[in-house]
Each structure stands twice: as structure tokens, then as C-alpha cells.
Amino acid sequence: MKNILNAPFVEEMRKTTANMYRLGWDERNGGNISCLLDEEEVYQYLDKNEVIRSIPMGFDAASLVGKVFIVTGTGKYFKNVDEDPETNLGIVRIGEDGKTAELLWGFSDGGKFTSEFPAHLMSHMARLSVDPENRVVLHCHPTYTLAMNYVHELDEKKFTHTLWEMCTECIVVFPDGVGVLPWMLCGTNTIGEATAEKMKEFRLVVWGMHGIYGAGKTMDETFGLIETVEKAAQIYMLTAHLPRINTIKDEEMVELAEYFGVKYRKDFLNL
Ligand code: 13P
Numbered sequence: 223m224k225n226i227l228n229a230p231f232v233e234e235m236r237k238t239t240a241n242m243y244r245l246g247w248d249e250r251n252g253g254n255i256s257c258l259l260d261e262e263e264v265y266q267y268l269d270k271n272e273v274i275r276s277i278p279m280g281f282d283a284a285s286l287v288g289k290v291f292i293v294t295g296t297g298k299y300f301k302n303v304d305e306d307p308e309t310n311l312g313i314v315r316i317g318e319d320g321k322t323a324e325l326l327w328g329f330s331d332g333g334k335f336t337s338e339f340p341a342h343l344m345s346h347m348a349r350l351s352v353d354p355e356n357r358v359v360l361h362c363h364p365t366y367t368l369a370m371n372y373v374h375e376l377d378e379k380k381f382t383h384t385l386w387e388m389c390t391e392c393i394v395v396f397p398d399g400v401g402v403l404p405w406m407l408c409g410t411n412t413i414g415e416a417t418a419e420k421m422k423e424f425r426l427v428v429w430g431m432h433g434i435y436g437a438g439k440t441m442d443e444t445f446g447l448i449e450t451v452e453k454a455a456q457i458y459m460l461t462a463h464l465p466r467i468n469t470i471k472d473e474e475m476v477e478l479a480e481y482f483g484v485k486y487r488k489d490f491l492n493l
């Protein structure tokens with residue numbers, strides 16, 4: 223059996239959480255990550271028959287039975303993941319009943335997966351239904367995106383359009399736009415279901431006055447999506463109170479999307 227601490231997927235979680243903390247997106251225990259793992263790869267590091275404990279999830283993830291995820295722990299600080307991955311992270315397999323998570327590694331202080339596990343797993347299910355290669359769901363509280371929530375209408379067409387206007391590359395990076403949910407109580411199945419519904423259409427979902435969700439095939443892709451939204455939101459917040467002299471026009475966005483060959487939300491432009 224190989225040493226789990228050297229597994230590339232543990233290494234990736236350590237690096238990503240450290241990066242997100244460094245960027246100020248994950249104060250205290252803010253934010254959570256889940257990543258669908260390749261089962262064959264995981265069982266090179268862990269005995270598939272050794273379940274440490276079973277943890278009820280409180281929702282049904284029937285289509286994910288047998289799937290294995292690495293996930294951040296509830297109440298755990300991203301700041302601390304790198305120095306102590308075994309306490310702050312866990313590897314769980316969705317049990318036969320679809321309603322329990324079997325802990326295979328981690329959460330060594332008796333902890334459990336993030337309180338946002340419903341939103342994560344429901345988002346995985348929604349993304350996998352439209353993109354079988356989706357593996358990562360990432361949630362965080364990026365500063366400028368959050369600030370923008372207080373001064374910009376929480377309408378997905380208008381919100382996406384403003385972001386697209388802020389950096390030339392936005393429409394190329396997230397041509398599918400950004401879904402927006404109003405403020406809702408977090409940690410619940412209800413917000414999980416609402417997020418998953420949006421995830422059928424968008425890889426990015428803003429949680430009004432809370433933060434953002436991103437989904438993608440790889441950690442880099444998912445991180446990059448959120449990073450690009452956050453950069454655009456930063457430009458918006460740096461300029462929103464100033465007279466606007468220039469902007470990227472809708473015709474120019476079309477030119478970009480067509481040149482780079484991306485399928486974009488035409489209905490989010492005002493042509
Ligand atoms: P957890 O500590 O349960 O992951 O919650 C953090 C968070 O960001 C809630 O939305």
C-alpha cells in the first residue's frame with residue numbers, strides 16, 4: 223500500500239486550500255472543496271474494506287453509490303489543511319444506501335465532511351449529468367465577488383454581463399455565464415437543491431451575500447473559473463463609483479466568443 227500523504231490528490235487539496243487562504247477567499251472555516259477520485263487510484267493507497275466509520279448524510283445521493291470523494295471537514299480552517307491534512311480532510315465513499323458516507327481516511331479528530339456536503343454532492347450529480355468528466359466542486363467567499371453582491375443587482379443576466387465587461391477574457395473563460403441565487407440559509411438540502419438546479423446550466427453559481435460555487439473537470443479549471451470572476455469583480459469594485467468612459471461592447475464580446483470558438487449565452491448580451 224502506498225503512503226496516502228504522498229497521493230497527488232491529497233497534495234492537490236493541500237496546495238489549493240493554501241492558495242485560496244492566501245488569496246483571502248477562505249477566512250476562518252469559510253469555503254469547502256470536494257473532488258471525485260478515481261477508485262482504482264484511491265485503492266492503491268487505502269484498503270477498500272477498511273471503513274473507519276459510517277456518517278449519515280441526510281440526503282439521497284443514489285447516483286453516486288460507490289463513488290469516492292476527498293472533501294474538506296466542517297469547521298476546519300483552510301489555513302491549517304497543509305500542515306495537518308489528516309485532521310482537516312477526509313476521504314469518503316458513498317454507501318450502498320446512497321445516504322451514508324463511509325469514511326476511509328481522515329477527519330482523524332472525529333470530525334466530518336463540510337456542512338455544505340448536500341450542495342457539493344447534488345452539484346456533482348447535476349454536473350455529471352451534463353458533463354461526465356466533471357470532478358471538482360469548490361465553494362469559497364472571494365472578497366470582491368462578495369462586495370459586488372451588495373451593490374449590483376442579483377440578476378444572472380445583468381451580473382454575468384457586468385463581469386464580461388470587466389476583463390476581455392471573461393466571456394471566453396465562462397461563456398456559459400454565472401447563475402445567481404438569492405440569499406438563502408446555507409448548509410441545508412434546500413440550498414443544495416437550488417444550487418444543483420443552477421449547475422445543470424452553469425459551472426459558476428453565486429450564493430447571494432455569501433460566496434460562490436464553481437465546478438469543473440480539474441482543480442485548475444475550477445479554481446481558474448472563480449479566479450477570473452473574482453478578478454472581474456475586483457475591477458468592477460475599483461471602478462463602479464467612477465465615471466465610466468470606456469467599456470467592452472457587446473459586439474466585441476461576440477467577436478471574442480466567435481474567434482475563440484466558445485458557446486456563449488447569447489441571451490445574456492443586449493444585441
Ligand atoms: P464548513 O466549515 O461546514 O465547510 O462551512 C463553511 C462554509 O463556507 C459554509 O458555507
Ligand code: ZN
Pocket residue numbers: 252253361362363408432433
Ligand atoms: Zn460558505
